[in-house]
Amino acid sequence: xxxxxxxxxxxxxxxxxxxxxxxxxxxxxxxxxxxxxxxxxxxxxxxxxxxxxxxxxxxxxxxxxxxxxxxxxxxxxxxxxxxxxxxxxxxxxxxxxxxxxxxxxxxxxxxxxxxxxxxxxxxxxxxxxxxxxxxxxxxxxxxxxxxxxxxxxxxxxxxxxxxxxxxxxxxxxxxxxxxxxxxxxxxxxxxxxxxxxxxxxxxxxxxxxxxxxxxxxxxxxxxxxxxxxxxxxxxxxxxxxxxxxxxxxxxxxxxxxxxxxxxxxxxxxxxxxxxxxxxxxxxxxxxxxxxxxxxxxxxxxxxxxxxxxxxxxxxxxxxxxxxxxxxxxxxxxxxxxxxxxxxxxxxxxx
Amino acid sequence: xxxxxxxxxxxxxxxxxxxxxxxxxxxxxxxxxxxxxxxxxxxxxxxxxxxxxxxxxxxxxxxxxxxxxxxxxxxxxxxxxxxxxxxxxxxxxxxxxxxxxxxxxxxxxxxxxxxxxxxxxxxxxxxxxxxxxxxxxxxxxxxxxxxxxxxxxxxxxxxxxxxxxxxxxxxxxxxxxxxxxxxxxxxxxxxxxxxxxxxxxxxxxxxxxxxxxxxxxxxxxxxxxxxxxxxxxxxxxxxxxxxxxxxxxxxxxxxxxxxxxxxxxxxxxxxxxxxxxxxxxxxxxxxxxxxxxxxxxxxxxxxxxxxxxxxxxxxxxxxxxxxxxxxxxxxxxxxxxxxxxxxxxxxxxxxxxxxxxxxxxxxxxxxxxxxxxxxxxxxxxxxxxxxxxxxxxxxxxxxxxxxxxxxxxxxxxxxxxxxxxxxxxxxxxxxxxxxxxxxxxxxxxxxxxxxxxxxxxxxxxxxxxxxxxxxxxxxxxxxxxxxxxxxxxxxxxxxxxxxxxxxxxxxxxxxxxxxxxxxxxxxxxxxxxxxxxxxxxxxxxxxxxxxxxxxxxxxxxxxxxxxxxxxxxxxxxxxxxxxxxxxxxxxx
Numbered sequence: 001x002x003x004x005x006x007x008x009x010x011x012x013x014x015x016x017x018x019x020x021x022x023x024x025x026x027x028x029x030x031x032x033x034x035x036x037x038x039x040x041x042x043x044x045x046x047x048x049x050x051x052x053x054x055x056x057x058x059x060x061x062x063x064x065x066x067x068x069x070x071x072x073x074x075x076x077x078x079x080x081x082x083x084x085x086x087x088x089x090x091x092x093x094x095x096x097x098x099x100x101x102x103x104x105x106x107x108x109x110x111x112x113x114x115x116x117x118x119x120x121x122x123x124x125x126x127x128x129x130x131x132x133x134x135x136x137x138x139x140x141x142x143x144x145x146x147x148x149x150x151x152x153x154x155x156x157x158x159x160x161x162x163x164x165x166x167x168x169x170x171x172x173x174x175x176x177x178x179x180x181x182x183x184x185x186x187x188x189x190x191x192x193x194x195x196x197x198x199x200x201x202x203x204x205x206x207x208x209x210x211x212x213x214x215x216x217x218x219x220x221x222x223x224x225x226x227x228x229x230x231x232x233x234x235x236x237x238x239x240x241x242x243x244x245x246x247x248x249x250x251x252x253x254x255x256x257x258x259x260x261x262x263x264x265x266x267x268x269x270x271x272x273x274x275x276x277x278x279x280x281x282x283x284x285x286x287x288x289x290x291x292x293x294x295x296x297x298x299x300x301x302x303x304x305x306x307x308x309x310x311x312x313x314x315x316x317x318x319x320x321x322x323x324x325x326x327x328x329x330x331x332x333x334x335x336x337x338x339x340x341x342x343x344x345x346x347x348x349x350x
Numbered sequence: 351x352x353x354x355x356x357x358x359x360x361x362x363x364x365x366x367x368x369x370x371x372x373x374x375x376x377x378x379x380x381x382x383x384x385x386x387x388x389x390x391x392x393x394x395x396x397x398x399x400x401x402x403x404x405x406x407x408x409x410x411x412x413x414x415x416x417x418x419x420x421x422x423x424x425x426x427x428x429x430x431x432x433x434x435x436x437x438x439x440x441x442x443x444x445x446x447x448x449x450x451x452x453x454x455x456x457x458x459x460x461x462x463x464x465x466x467x468x469x470x471x472x473x474x475x476x477x478x479x480x481x482x483x484x485x486x487x488x489x490x491x492x493x494x495x496x497x498x499x500x501x502x503x504x505x506x507x508x509x510x511x512x513x514x515x516x517x518x519x520x521x522x523x524x525x526x527x528x529x530x531x532x533x534x535x536x537x538x539x540x541x542x543x544x545x546x547x548x549x550x551x552x553x554x555x556x557x558x559x560x561x562x563x564x565x566x567x568x569x570x571x572x573x574x575x576x577x578x579x580x581x582x583x584x585x586x587x588x589x590x591x592x593x594x595x596x597x598x599x600x601x602x603x604x605x606x607x608x609x610x611x612x613x614x615x616x617x618x619x620x621x622x623x624x625x626x627x628x629x630x631x632x633x634x635x636x637x638x639x640x641x642x643x644x645x646x647x648x649x650x651x652x653x654x655x656x657x658x659x660x661x662x663x664x665x666x667x668x669x670x671x672x673x674x675x676x677x678x679x680x681x682x683x684x685x686x687x688x689x690x691x692x693x694x695x696x697x698x699x700x701x702x703x704x705x706x707x708x709x710x711x712x713x714x715x716x717x718x719x720x721x722x723x724x725x726x727x728x729x730x731x732x733x734x735x736x737x738x739x740x741x742x743x744x745x746x747x748x749x750x751x752x753x754x755x756x757x758x759x760x761x762x763x764x765x766x767x768x769x770x771x772x773x774x775x776x777x778x779x780x781x782x783x784x785x786x787x788x789x790x791x792x793x794x795x796x797x798x799x800x801x802x803x804x805x806x807x808x809x810x811x812x813x814x815x816x817x818x819x820x821x822x823x824x825x826x827x828x829x830x831x832x833x834x835x836x837x838x839x840x841x842x843x844x845x846x847x848x849x850x851x852x853x854x855x856x857x858x859x860x861x862x863x864x865x866x867x868x869x870x871x872x873x874x875x876x877x878x879x880x881x882x883x884x885x886x887x888x889x890x891x892x893x894x895x896x897x898x899x900x901x902x903x904x905x906x907x908x909x910x911x912x913x914x915x916x917x918x919x920x921x922x923x924x925x926x927x928x929x930x931x932x933x934x935x936x937x938x
Contacts, residue, residue, distance in 0.1 A: 041718075091722045098701075098705070098707045101711040105710070105712060124650075126721075126832065129900065
């Protein structure tokens with residue numbers, strides 16, 4: 001958000017500045033030559049326009065969400081909700097799909113594009129008009145060589161499970177049979193330089209005891225990673241192991257090592273998030289100093305230093321695979337993109 | 351010699367009279383129910399008198415023809431229709447109704463309304479028919495439109511430049527297609543009031559002239575104009591030794607009567623790159639967009655892929671086909687695969703025209719705004735239709751000017767966007783796509799193919815092949831409904847593009863939506879009425895499962911996107927500057 005007394009400017013300038021400075025700090029290539037046009041088409045409204053707050057990615061803030069991942073510690077990753085607040089879900093979905101294809105072909109090659117096309121066929125055309133909510137989100141990651149990964153998030157209905165790859169469809173049905181409280185809500189398709197993968201993300205209905213994931217993880221062959229998962233959750237949330245309703249997403253995907261489970265905790269739903277949340281996260285990483293250093297550098301790059309500000313951190317996600325213990329990802333809402341003040345100002349004027 | 355019946359003018363006349371009859375009925379109903387409706391205003395009363403007078407007369411009511419005739423002859427219409435003027439006709443064969451030599455009645459022009467002596471069209475009649483044909487060909491048919499007289503003059507200039515070719519075409523074609531008059535009335539090309547327009551049959555003979563069983567030579571001025579334009583474009587002169595053969599071939603290509611001709615009877619001419627244009631909605635581009643949209647929806651149902659798979663199965667000897675045309679077609683299809691438009695090229699086209707994700711992303715500039723503009727237009731039409739129905743339940747004729755303007759705006763935005771993105775090779779591709787779709791339909795409907803897959807119709811063949819060989823069934827019902835409905839919507843835009851510019855009359859005639867007499871066209875995909883448009887929009891939304899709250903939301907106007915009247919390429923110098931600044935994708 002702009003400071004009081006300054007003139008309004010398009011939101012894209014703020015986003016571009018944030019990406020420029022983060023790219024410099026992290027030593028990655030500048031993302032703007034790759035996704036500058038999309039940024040321009042998405043953040044064209046003035047930076048005090050409160051309509052930005054109406055989005056499904058980061059409700060109440062500008063739909064721009066950088067993230068840190070332990071698995072990719074030195075990359076600049078961010079997700080946006082494409083096009084402006086007034087765009088229809090179909091336009092947003094098509095725009096994200098086009099952007100994905102535009103980047104995948106020259107960077108990752110024709111085979112990657114063919115693979116993506118085969119995986120995304122169900123989400124093209126005019127389907128979904130009746131039920132889509134946001135359409136799609138678009139994520140990208142950059143390292144020193146340029147585009148490292150591109151990812152698209154499509155809304156998913158239970159009736160579309162057949163459109164997933166046979167293996168992932170089978171896995172999805174198995175998860176739903178094992179835990180009927182899980183409901184598929186979106187699927188993400190990601191392409192990297194040498195690999196592509198698709199994940200299904202479920203919403204957990206009702207509160208969740210983390211230990212209740214045990215039977216499911218056993219079925220998936222990753223039951224032995226439950227302790228490391230619980231340890232991260234327990235430390236980060238100050239001893240809390242029960243997650244409130246609407247605060248949990250569970251993602252699954254197939255990897256060469258086996259099934260990967262990703263537990264996503266929506267921090268806004270946690271009523272008593274520890275004030276030292278960030279220190280607790282760092283404490284959990286103490287035994288992995290390289291990752292800890294990368295996290296510190298990443299937080300500096302995006303100007304995130306205090307966890308005290310509500311809404312700074314949006315999601316904590318923890319991944320486990322048969323061969324790797326729990327690894328975290330952290331999604332943030334940089335403070336300059338919070339719309340709370342602008343919304344309050346607008347309400348005061350009414 | 352048979353009377354020459356000008357079917358294109360006859361059809362226009364029929365539609366105009368239907369419209370007038372419907373309006374007359376509305377006004378009379380309001381008059382009859384004065385106690386409840388409050389009667390009719392003075393202007394409505396004058397309108398009713400004028401409509402009654404027009405309908406009681408056999409003289410042409412079509413305002414388009416009236417304007418063309420009075421402009422070409424340089425006389426006011428009233429004088430033209432009511433005052434005798436000499437023309438070039440031979441004195442001895444002058445028709446009895448010489449006062450109306452320039453006037454047609456239900457498609458019978460002056461010289462064709464003589465009781466006994468029949469001859470061809472006179473030079474002046476040919477000129478008017480030719481000019482009307484040229485104007486119809488370009489979609490310039492609204493006499494109230496600014497610049498219409500200028501268009502008539504341009505068409506007249508074109509006619510006179512190629513007068514000899516027109517004469518040759520009229521000579522060759524005017525007696526070529528003889529049919530019973532009844533067949534044209536039954537096909538709703540001519541008003542039934544044509545029977546007895548020359549002689550009521552209440553005299554000695556007792557037979558009306560013309561009678562339903564009379565044979566007439568049907569001729570379409572529009573098709574003659576299209577033939578001449580094609581010949582002129584190919585540099586054919588009136589002295590060409592093969593002229594008759596060329597005229598016949600061009601005419602049959604126009605009407606799609608020969609193998610390999612474009613299925614549409616409309617020839618899509620290449621754009622004249624030298625001619626400055628003052629419009630942003632080009633009708634021919636919309637005609638191309640219609641075929642491309644239809645093909646796009648069928649592509650979503652994987653129709654071409656299904657045919658490809660069937661050819662593969664045929665090659666592998668897995669289809670139990672006997673010797674015959676089906677096997678020949680599949681063999682031919684396989685051998686000529688290199689000549690056909692490829693899937694990649696098709697997807698490039700869909701991306702350029704409709705922003706559909708597909709094709710080569712590095713080559714194409716997608717039409718990003720299409721999805722939004724499309725939804726806004728069909729939602730606006732749907733909301734307008736629903737609003738009208740509700741209004742009629744509670745109130746009588748309520749002017750809906752605001753909604754009309756919302757519909758006009760949404761239509762204009764959509765038409766301009768489609769027009770801009772369907773330039774160039776889209777014309778040729780659209781023709782090929784039409785031909786392919788018809789071939790595919792014939793192949794998949796073939797009894798042998800259906801039998802091989804145990805299917806009752808072509809859609810079952812498509813579902814079977816999709817489910818068994820192509821990774822899963824597609825929602826073929828939805829795609830075929832959206833293909834048809836979308837084609838109707840785009841045809842309506844193409845046909846009514848003149849209504850979409852900034853004027854203040856109705857863009858959708860409320861009478862057409864409320865009066866049963868004016869409902870559905872016989873050929874909604876070629877010549878849709880406003881009623882067809884509303885039904886197509888409702889079908890499209892219904893099959894897409896778009897809920898009412900979404901329709902309301904989409905129907906709200908938004909600021910028009912920036913749509914140039916043609917694609918703008920960034921100058922090379924600007925691209926070089928951007929490249930030097932490092933903006934743009936790196937090449938890999």
